[in-house]
Amino acid sequence: MKHTIVALVEDRPGVLNRVSSLFRRRGFNIESIAVGHSETPGFSRMTMMVDGDTTDVDQVTKQLYKLIDVLKVSDITREDIVARELALIKVRATAATRSEIIQIVDIFRANIVDVAPDSLIIEVTGDEDKLDSLVRLLKGFGIKELARTGRIAMSRGQAGVLIPEERPTPSAPPPRGRKLPQSREVTP
Amino acid sequence: MKLSGANILCQSLLKEGVEVIFGFPGGVVLPFYDALPQYPQLRHILVRHEQGAAHAADGYARVTGKVGVCLATSGPGAANLVTGIANAYMDSVPLLAITGQVARPFIGKDAFQETDITGITLPITKQNYLVLRAQDIAQVVKEAFHIALTGRPGPVLLDIPRDVFLEEAEFNYPEKINLPGYKPTYQGHPTQIKKAAKLINEAQRPVILAGHGIILSGAYDELKELAEKAQIPVVFTLLGLSSFPGQHYLSLGMLGMHGLAYANLAVCEADLLIAIGMRFDDRVTGRVADFAPKAQIIHMDIDPAEIGKNVRVQVPIVGDIKHILKDLNPQIERRVRREWLRQVDQWRHEHPSLAIRETDQVLPQYVVKSIHQVTGGNATIVTGVGQHQMWAAQHYIYDKPNSLVSSGGLGTMGFELPAAIGAQVGLPGETVWAICGDGGFQMTLQELATVVQENLPVKLAIMNNGYLGMVRQWQELFYNRRYVATPLAGPDFVKIAEAYGIPGRRVTSKAQVIPAIQEAQSHPGPMLIDFQIEPEENVFPMVPMGAALHEQLQGQPQKVKK
Ligand SMILES: Cc1ncc(C[n+]2csc(CCOP(=O)(O)OP(=O)(O)O)c2C)c(N)n1
Numbered sequence: 001m002k003h004t005i006v007a008l009v010e011d012r013p014g015v016l017n018r019v020s021s022l023f024r025r026r027g028f029n030i031e032s033i034a035v036g037h038s039e040t041p042g043f044s045r046m047t048m049m050v051d052g053d054t055t056d057v058d059q060v061t062k063q064l065y066k067l068i069d070v071l072k073v074s075d076i077t078r079e080d081i082v083a084r085e086l087a088l089i090k091v092r093a094t095a096a097t098r099s100e101i102i103q104i105v106d107i108f109r110a111n112i113v114d115v116a117p118d119s120l121i122i123e124v125t126g127d128e129d130k131l132d133s134l135v136r137l138l139k140g141f142g143i144k145e146l147a148r149t150g151r152i153a154m155s156r157g158q159a160g161v162l163i164p165e166e167r168p169t170p171s172a173p174p175p176r177g178r179k180l181p182q183s184r185e186v187t188p
Numbered sequence: 189m190k191l192s193g194a195n196i197l198c199q200s201l202l203k204e205g206v207e208v209i210f211g212f213p214g215g216v217v218l219p220f221y222d223a224l225p226q227y228p229q230l231r232h233i234l235v236r237h238e239q240g241a242a243h244a245a246d247g248y249a250r251v252t253g254k255v256g257v258c259l260a261t262s263g264p265g266a267a268n269l270v271t272g273i274a275n276a277y278m279d280s281v282p283l284l285a286i287t288g289q290v291a292r293p294f295i296g297k298d299a300f301q302e303t304d305i306t307g308i309t310l311p312i313t314k315q316n317y318l319v320l321r322a323q324d325i326a327q328v329v330k331e332a333f334h335i336a337l338t339g340r341p342g343p344v345l346l347d348i349p350r351d352v353f354l355e356e357a358e359f360n361y362p363e364k365i366n367l368p369g370y371k372p373t374y375q376g377h378p379t380q381i382k383k384a385a386k387l388i389n390e391a392q393r394p395v396i397l398a399g400h401g402i403i404l405s406g407a408y409d410e411l412k413e414l415a416e417k418a419q420i421p422v423v424f425t426l427l428g429l430s431s432f433p434g435q436h437y438l439s440l441g442m443l444g445m446h447g448l449a450y451a452n453l454a455v456c457e458a459d460l461l462i463a464i465g466m467r468f469d470d471r472v473t474g475r476v477a478d479f480a481p482k483a484q485i486i487h488m489d490i491d492p493a494e495i496g497k498n499v500r501v502q503v504p505i506v507g508d509i510k511h512i513l514k515d516l517n518p519q520i521e522r523r524v525r526r527e528w529l530r531q532v533d534q535w536r537h538e539h540p541s542l543a544i545r546e547t548d549q550v551l552p553q554y555v556v557k558s559i560h561q562v563t564g565g566n567a568t569i570v571t572g573v574g575q576h577q578m579w580a581a582q583h584y585i586y587d588k589p590n591s592l593v594s595s596g597g598l599g600t601m602g603f604e605l606p607a608a609i610g611a612q613v614g615l616p617g618e619t620v621w622a623i624c625g626d627g628g629f630q631m632t633l634q635e636l637a638t639v640v641q642e643n644l645p646v647k648l649a650i651m652n653n654g655y656l657g658m659v660r661q662w663q664e665l666f667y668n669r670r671y672v673a674t675p676l677a678g679p680d681f682v683k684i685a686e687a688y689g690i691p692g693r694r695v696t697s698k699a700q701v702i703p704a705i706q707e708a709q710s711h712p713g714p715m716l717i718d719f720q721i722e723p724e725e726n727v728f729p730m731v732p733m734g735a736a737l738h739e740q741l742q743g744q745p746q747k748v749k750k
């Protein structure tokens with residue numbers, strides 16, 4: 001089964017690298033990852049699609065949570081969510097095929113965002129199935145270029161992957177049991 | 189007052205109570221080295237290879253519980269730290285690695301000695317930073333120490349460009365840190381602890397599986413209380429050794445691939461396994477499907493990601509081991525457990541895994557046992573990786589808390605000498621014995637110069653079998669005794685020691701073993717003993733790769749030779 005995992009991360013250099021490095025190193029199979037700003041400056045939200053049949057999703061969330069820059073991770077697959085993906089499709093269009101393409105675009109509630117003498121760019125949002133079927137239908141006309149964002153998702157209503165409430169970082173570690181040498185006066 | 193980045197770094201290290209830096213200089217860290225003499229409280233120990241700096245900092249951290257600090261220049265210096273950082277990461281050792289980087293305008297230009305060390309160490313550090321402004325150094329150092337030492341400890345790397353060392357900024361050491369994504373759990377969940385207590389109170393054949401986490405959290409007394417109160421035998425992971433007195437009647441020694449027969453049998457027959465501060469490494473479990481087949485498992489660890497990673501457990505408890513055991517122990521009922529302990533004793537009797545056969549030759553097991561005898565168990569033992577490591581784990585009885593320093597997770601040959609240096613620096617006035625492989629010792633023996641320069645009284649026991657012994661053992665058992673690339677035409681270790689100014693002794697018969705150890709022990713400075721041990725001695729018991737713990741080979745004292 002495909003799982004949708006949402007993570008809230010600190011916007012620091014290399015954070016995307018850390019996440020993708022983790023997936024590679026642990027052999028997690030990731031199908032898509034989408035990142036962008038969140039509602040709070042300094043934090044980004046990531047949506048990842050993971051194949052639960054080949055990857056231990058529980059480990060994915062736990063290992064992600066271990067990254068210092070990751071504040072919150074949730075597997076929202078079983079929640080009531082809104083999930084969307086955006087695609088841009090550049091499709092070959094001649095005078096003869098153009099109107100047929102426009103009809104298909106209308107049925108899918110997609111938009112034509114660029115018109116050139118021999119091609120059109122179509123913008124479509126929806127779930128993966130909708131995008132897949134549109135792509136399939138347009139294949140016959142000749143797809144010249146295709147770009148998909150991967151899924152972004154959000155829980156409906158109250159629930160959400162939000163910044164946890166302020167809990168102060170404990171400033172002193174708990175007492176460690178190894179033998180500690182006598183602390184000395186520090187006079188820099 | 190404005191200070192240079194180099195001064196800010198030194199001041200920040202002092203604020204964190206740093207006393208020692210193991211380092212090696214180079215072009216981009218020159219501004220740091222130039223500032224260093226202003227801080228005589230920061231002792232710098234010059235190693236002979238950066239790998240040695242990382243392992244020494246690792247050994248220092250393990251024996252003191254403090255963050256070990258190592259430092260290297262950019263490019264090759266930083267790259268040479270990598271093995272040591274990976275080693276610390278695998279064994280949850282708090283380490284701060286500081287590397288110089290090329291000046292900011294040169295980053296990304298393939299400048300001389302530029303290497304992307306933050307990229308390289310991404311998967312082997314708990315966190316790393318490229319510090320791009322002198323004004324950030326203090327904050328980053330504060331965070332680095334906090335991250336390295338708290339939760340599940342681990343290495344943190346700071347990469348500092350040359351011009352950031354020179355840039356001036358205000359120095360105010362921060363009081364607070366703000367890491368919203370980092371909140372380790374210390375207190376175990378009360379409901380889980382209650383469930384665990386119930387299982388323990390109902391168990392007939394419980395076994396405690398003691399790991400490194402007990403030492404890291406200093407839960408010696410709590411573990412002892414639990415074991416004694418409920419009369420539960422204790423088996424150990426390699427790094428769990430010395431978390432509970434080895435002489436104790438409940439102690440069964442190490443389990444796993446080279447675990448003692450009765451330790452492994454106890455785990456196989458247990459109806460409850462209480463796994464404390466350990467992570468079910470494959471060397472511990474053998475074939476996972478058949479691990480502890482009759483047992484329910486309670487797993488306590490501070491790292492939630494370890495729960496359920498390798499083994500399915502019934503009662504997970506996430507938290508600091510000391511905290512968890514403190515909460516658990518009052519709920520444990522006192523028990524007398526005659527039947528189970530009698531069974532365990534019977535296994536001890538039937539499978540004397542620690543018996544050493546009679547011979548005039550120098551047997552490694554006897555050497556280890558003699559080191560224990562001569563030091564009265566008061567030494568800190570540091571090992572390399574291979575057969576000698578396993579003999580050191582089996583035949584030395586670890587009574588003293590936290591008295592074994594060994595490379596567990598990564599299994600890094602060459603760890604022994606530099607780690608012993610770090611341990612000795614952390615334990616001045618105490619006895620440190622490094623039990624070395626003749627192969628591994630040759631990977632880092634240049635650090636003998638560091639031993640001499642710093643006048644460290646470490647005792648070095650080379651277990652000289654003339655082989656990469658552990659690999660040879662596998663070749664003997666599983667590759668028809670084809671010894672490919674494992675015989676070592678060794679150097680004369682006594683002469684090597686003497687060339688560095690360290691007295692060396694050679695031991696070729698059993699009768700010489702104890703006198704040599706006694707001489708080294710009473711010698712005020714460092715000493716090396718070249719123990720010419722039986723070349724084809726094997727480590728037994730042994731659970732072959734992919735086998736289950738109960739399928740262990742007990743070994744043949746008399747080997748069939750071709
Ligand atoms: C850096 C490194 N390279 C290779 C290995 C694989 N390896 C494990 S044990 C071993 C043999 C070690 O030989 P030695 O140090 O002489 O110890 P012995 O087993 O003979 O006691 C080797 C090559 C390793 N653990 N570490």
Ligand SMILES: [Mg+2]
Pocket residue numbers: 625626627651652653654655656657
């Ligand atoms: Mg050897």
